[in-house]
Structures are given as C-alpha cells and as structure tokens.
Amino acid sequence: MGPVSTSQTASLAFLKGHGTENDFVIVPDPDNTIDLSPRAVAALCDRRAGIGGDGLLHVVRSAAHPEALEMAAEAEWFMDYRNADGSVAEMCGNGVRVFARYLQRAGHATAGDLAVATRDGVKKVHLAKSAKAQGSAHVEHPGDGDITVHMGRAVLPEDSATVAVGGRAWPARNVNMGNPHAVAFVDDLAHAGNLLTEPRVSPSSVYPDGVNVEFVVSRGPRHIAMRVHERGSGETRSCGTGACAVAVAAARRDGADPSVTGAPVTYTVELPGGRLVITERPDGGIEMTGPAVIVAEGQIDRAWLEAASAQGAS
Numbered sequence: 001m002g003p004v005s006t007s008q009t010a011s012l013a014f015l016k017g018h019g020t021e022n023d024f025v026i027v028p029d030p031d032n033t034i035d036l037s038p039r040a041v042a043a044l045c046d047r048r049a050g051i052g053g054d055g056l057l058h059v060v061r062s063a064a065h066p067e068a069l070e071m072a073a074e075a076e077w078f079m080d081y082r083n084a085d086g087s088v089a090e091m092c093g094n095g096v097r098v099f100a101r102y103l104q105r106a107g108h109a110t111a112g113d114l115a116v117a118t119r120d121g122v123k124k125v126h127l128a129k130s131a132k133a134q135g136s137a138h139v140e141h142p143g144d145g146d147i148t149v150h151m152g153r154a155v156l157p158e159d160s161a162t163v164a165v166g167g168r169a170w171p172a173r174n175v176n177m178g179n180p181h182a183v184a185f186v187d188d189l190a191h192a193g194n195l196l197t198e199p200r201v202s203p204s205s206v207y208p209d210g211v212n213v214e215f216v217v218s219r220g221p222r223h224i225a226m227r228v229h230e231r232g233s234g235e236t237r238s239c240g241t242g243a244c245a246v247a248v249a250a251a252r253r254d255g256a257d258p259s260v261t262g263a264p265v266t267y268t269v270e271l272p273g274g275r276l277v278i279t280e281r282p283d284g285g286i287e288m289t290g291p292a293v294i295v296a297e298g299q300i301d302r303a304w305l306e307a308a309s310a311q312g313a314s
Contacts, residue, residue: 011299014044015102016051019094019292021237021273025053026102026294032064038086043308044300045084050308051300054236055092056082057099068117075115075122077103083232091120091178093240097147097292100125105294111145120178124150147292151177151241153284154248157206163213164200165193172201172213173249177286179231180211181245185253189217192227195235212239216246224250225270237273244286247278258282 012034015026025044027034036058045053058080062068068078079099081092096116103109103116104127111129115122130145155176163172163184168191172182182201186192192199192215199213210231219225226246228239247267251257256265258280266279276290 010302012302012305013297014051014300015105015294015297016053017057017098017101017292017294018273019097019238019240020271020276020290022055022092022094022239023053023237024055024057024095024098025051026057026059026098028059028102028106030059030061030064032060034058036082037309038082040305040309041082041086042084043305045086046308054084054230054233055089055095056084057095057102058082059099059102062117067119071117071122075117077108078117081118083230084234085232087232088119089179089232091118091123091241093149093151093177093242093244093288094238094290094292095240096123096125096149097240097288097290098294100127100147100149101292101294118178121152123152144291144293146289148287148289149240151244151286151288154244154280154286156248156252159206161206162202163215164202165191173252174206175245175249177241177244179241180207180209181214181242182207182211183214183216183246183249185249186215186217189215189225189227191215192229195227195229198234199229212242212245214239214242214246216250218250219270222266223268223270227272238271238276240276240288240290243269243271243276244278244288248280248286251280259284
C-alpha cells in the first residue's frame with residue numbers, strides 16, 4: 001500500500017487533543033483500513049505544514065490489528081501510537097489518557113473503568129466523573145474529569161549512563177516504563193539547555209533503541225519538576241511515562257520503596273504543560289492521574305496527505 005490507503009472519500013477524519021499540553025493528532029480507524037506510513041504521520045504532526053502534534057493516536061479495534069489481536073478479549077480498543085517523526089512507540093502515558101477521552105467523546109466509553117490495548121500490554125484506565133456547579137444544581141459534564149491510568153511496573157535496569165548537555169554532565173537513573181528513560185537530577189532545569197537537539201547519553205549500548213531523557217529538580221517534599229526530551233519528538237510539554245519514571249527515581253533517591261515499606265508513595269510532578277500525580281503502590285503498580293482534553297475535530301484533505309507523504313515531511 002501507499003502512504004495512506006486509497007479510498008473513494010476525499011477526506012479523512014481527525015481530532016486534536018492534549019494531556020498537560022502533550023498534544024496529539026487523533027485518527028479514528030476502527031477497522032484498520034488506513035495505512036499510515038511514517039512519512040504520513042510526520043506530515044500530520046508537522047506544526048507548520050500539517051496539523052501539528054507531539055505524536056499521533058491511531059484508534060483501532062484490537063480485533064482488527066495484528067499487533068493487538070491477542071489482547072482483543074481483554075481490551076476492545078488498541079492505541080497504535082506513533083512519535084512525531086513517524087516512528088512506532090511502545091507506550092505514551094499522556095496519549096493513553098487522550099485516547100480514553102476520545103473513546104468517551106465518541107460514545108465508546110463512559111465514566112468508570114476502561115481497558116486500552118497498547119504495545120506495552122493492556123492498560124487499565126479510570127475516567128472520573130465530573131460534576132460542576134450550575135446555579136444551585138450540580139450537572140454532570142462528561143469529558144472533563146481527571147483520568148487515571150494504571151501504568152504497570154517500573155523496571156530499574158542495573159546499567160548506568162551519563163547524560164550531558166553542553167559542558168555539564170550528570171549520572172542518569174535507568175528506568176523502563178515499557179519505554180526507556182534516563183533520569184538526571186539537576187540543580188536547575190535551565191541546565192538542560194534548549195533541548196532542540198538530543199542530549200548526549202553514554203554509553204550508547206545502554207539504550208540501543210534510543211531513550212527519553214528527563215531533567216529533574218526538587219520543589220519540596222514529594223514534589224518535583226521536570227523537562228523532557230522525548231525520543232523521536234524532541235522537547236515536549238509533558239511526558240506521562242517520563243513523569244512515572246522520575247517519580248520512581250525520586251522515590252529511590254529519597255529512600256522510599258513501597259515494596260519494602262508496604263506503604264504507597266505519591267509524588268506531584270510539575271511539567272511545562274501542567275501537573276500529574278504519580279502513585280507507586282506496594283505491589284509495584286504505578287498510577288498516573290491527570291487531565292485530557294479534546295480541542296478540535298475536522299477533516300484531513302487526503303490528496304494533500306498523499307502528496308505530503310510522497311515528498312516527506314520536514
């Protein structure tokens with residue numbers, strides 16, 4: 001197939017959403033009929049010549065996608081996530097929340113519990129109800145309550161690495177949340193530089209498939225702030241798996257391990273795009289809670305996408 005599947009229709013439906021300003025192009029495709037090549041994804045995520053986004057959420061029924069078929073009995077929907085450069089990613093924490101919000105908006109899910117299939121397995125999601133005051137009554141407003149994602153367990157490989165920007169370098173904690181992270185604790189977030197280019201991580205053998213790099217400072221007890229350079233996307237306003245990784249790294253730095261103490265540990269993580277609350281439970285499970293917003297929907301011109309895909313996106 002070509003960059004995007006042939007069809008009699010001249011347009012392709014899309015939505016735009018964000019979770020703490022980590023933004024995504026959403027392409028609903030329940031039957032998996034759209035072949036989105038890396039160039040097509042990069043064209044859509046281009047912020048000047050396309051719609052713009054840190055990544056793309058391809059919404060497919062699990063039973064219709066070969067990578068999710070074995071999860072179909074547990075999760076009806078598969079999040080086929082792509083980075084802004086078109087590369088495939090295992091997992092995106094903010095993306096899962098926006099994905100769930102889309103399913104709620106489209107009538108495929110309601111407030112309560114939901115299972116979403118990802119390349120990192122099935123993620124359990126909880127969509128909170130939200131009641132807003134309207135006069136003397138409280139009216140339910142579906143679609144604006146926080147969303148909690150059960151992110152699974154963090155893996156802490158023994159391999160260590162060093163992160164460098166300019167003339168500064170820091171030891172990095174290796175944390176895997178289904179995707180790889182290098183967490184560096186710094187004195188000032190400005191020391192991360194402009195993050196237009198990927199920070200240097202050595203030795204390269206620790207992360208053979210690339211890595212998301214987080215720079216972290218303390219703001220108070222169980223309160224941290226971070227910036228992130230996401231693999232394949234550059235600096236983003238937020239990274240859900242990154243927030244989980246830094247919360248776990250901070251807990252270990254602070255001498256807290258729920259599997260040892262039997263008590264959960266919660267960190268508030270400030271990101272450029274907002275705030276996430278991360279809890280690590282004694283069984284190792286990690287929960288991430290934060291907002292997700294759908295801001296627009298429309299139609300993509302299919303002829304433009306095919307032309308942009310053929311030319312490549314900058």
